[in-house]
Amino acid sequence: MSQVFKDNIFSGKVVFVTGGAGTICRKQTETLVKLGANACIIGRRVEPTEEAAKEIAKVRENAKVIGVGGIDVRQVNQLAKAVDQCVKELGRIDFVICGAAGNFLADFNHLSANAFKSVVDIDLLGSFNTVKACFEQLRLNKGCVLFVSATLHYQGVPFQSHVGAAKAGVDALSNALAVELGPIGIRCNAIAPGAIDNTEGFNRLVTNPSNVDKYIPLQRKGSTSEIADVTAFLFSDAAKYVTGTVIPVDGGMWHLGFPMRDFYPEKLASQLRDKPKL
Numbered sequence: 001m002s003q004v005f006k007d008n009i010f011s012g013k014v015v016f017v018t019g020g021a022g023t024i025c026r027k028q029t030e031t032l033v034k035l036g037a038n039a040c041i042i043g044r045r046v047e048p049t050e051e052a053a054k055e056i057a058k059v060r061e062n063a064k065v066i067g068v069g070g071i072d073v074r075q076v077n078q079l080a081k082a083v084d085q086c087v088k089e090l091g092r093i094d095f096v097i098c099g100a101a102g103n104f105l106a107d108f109n110h111l112s113a114n115a116f117k118s119v120v121d122i123d124l125l126g127s128f129n130t131v132k133a134c135f136e137q138l139r140l141n142k143g144c145v146l147f148v149s150a151t152l153h154y155q156g157v158p159f160q161s162h163v164g165a166a167k168a169g170v171d172a173l174s175n176a177l178a179v180e181l182g183p184i185g186i187r188c189n190a191i192a193p194g195a196i197d198n199t200e201g202f203n204r205l206v207t208n209p210s211n212v213d214k215y216i217p218l219q220r221k222g223s224t225s226e227i228a229d230v231t232a233f234l235f236s237d238a239a240k241y242v243t244g245t246v247i248p249v250d251g252g253m254w255h256l257g258f259p260m261r262d263f264y265p266e267k268l269a270s271q272l273r274d275k276p277k278l
Contacts, residue, residue: 002229009236011036014090016083016137018042018073018130019099021052023199024148027224028097028231030059035232037095038064040086042071042079064090073100073126079133093137095235098127098170099148103201105159107271112278116162123166127173131188142185144235147174149190149246151254158264160205167192171246178244187243189234194250197221206259215259217252 015032019025020041029039033056041056043049046069053067066089068082086093102122106115127147137143152160153168171190178188195212196202202221206212213219230249233239248254 002225004229005035005232005236008036009232010095013037013094013235014086014092015039015095015097015235016042016086016093016130016134017097017099018071018079018126019101019148020056020097021045021049021067022099022101024193024196024201024224024227025097025099026052026056027228028099029065030056031225031228031232032095032235033057033063033065034059036060038090040066040068040082040090040093042073042082042100043067043069044072046070066090073129074121076129076132079129083133083137087137092141093134094141094143096130096134096138096143096145097148097231098130098145100126100130101148101201103160103163103204105205106162107159107268108161109272109274110277111162116165119162120166120169123163124169124173127170131177138181138186139184143187145174145177145186145188146231146234147171147188147190149174149192151192151194151248151250152258154254155257157258158268160258174246175244182243187240189239189243190246191227191230191234192246192248192250192254193222193227194248194253195221196224196227199224212259215253215256216250217255220251222249222251 015037017029020029021043049069050067053065057063057065071078071082102119147170149170150167153164174188174190
């Protein structure tokens with residue numbers, strides 16, 4: 001975490017984070033907790049989620065962090081129960097990070113309808129469900145929502161039609177809610193990470209990490225701390241007039257296109273000759 005933020009600027013605040021045990025969302029949560037917030041992280045796997053919560057709580061003395069596992073963001077009733085637990089144990093919810101996501105490389109021909117739907121349901125429907133479940137707390141506390149998006153839909157990116165479609169929907173959802181919920185004091189923004197080093201998503205999607213830097217104008221991969229710093233800014237009073245905005249944090253990479261050149265077009269052409277997967 002950078003040293004630009006004052007200690008305890010989020011004292012008394014509570015953040016509710018889906019995907020909070022993942023690499024990017026975990027660092028976002030750690031930063032907010034370090035700056036005074038308490039947190040509730042949500043995940044599908046019980047043990048890793050609870051363990052991550054215990055570790056995050058160590059970043060600040062007397063921090064309260066709870067981990068609620070066994071929650072599928074595609075099920076709004078499960079999220080509602082998690083919200084109830086969060087409010088019961090931590091008292092309130094001020095900030096919401098919609099970070100649960102799914103991704104993998106798949107060309108259109110081998111991407112089944114079910115796989116496409118699964119990603120859209122986790123990323124887009126899961127984001128909607130999260131805000132829906134937290135809405136009463138957000139309305140009560142004039143809270144803030146941050147959607148974790150991507151830059152994949154800014155240009156045509158092969159092998160990512162499912163995620164590109166889902167994240168385009170996330171951006172549209174964020175923009176619509178910013179307008180609709182703004183009159184009652186709720187801010188909604190999205191952050192779009194690029195090539196963030198040492199993350200599950202980066203390791204899964206990039207086959208040749210050493211070849212990536214040249215496709216980034218700043219000539220290096222990003223860090224989870226840099227995503228967390230922008231998160232802290234957007235939740236802070238410094239951004240109290242910022243809503244309905246999508247902020248790419250990618251070193252300018254989206255302007256040059258995601259580095260799928262190792263696959264395109266030769267490997268793609270061979271994939272398209274196979275029998276379609278339904």
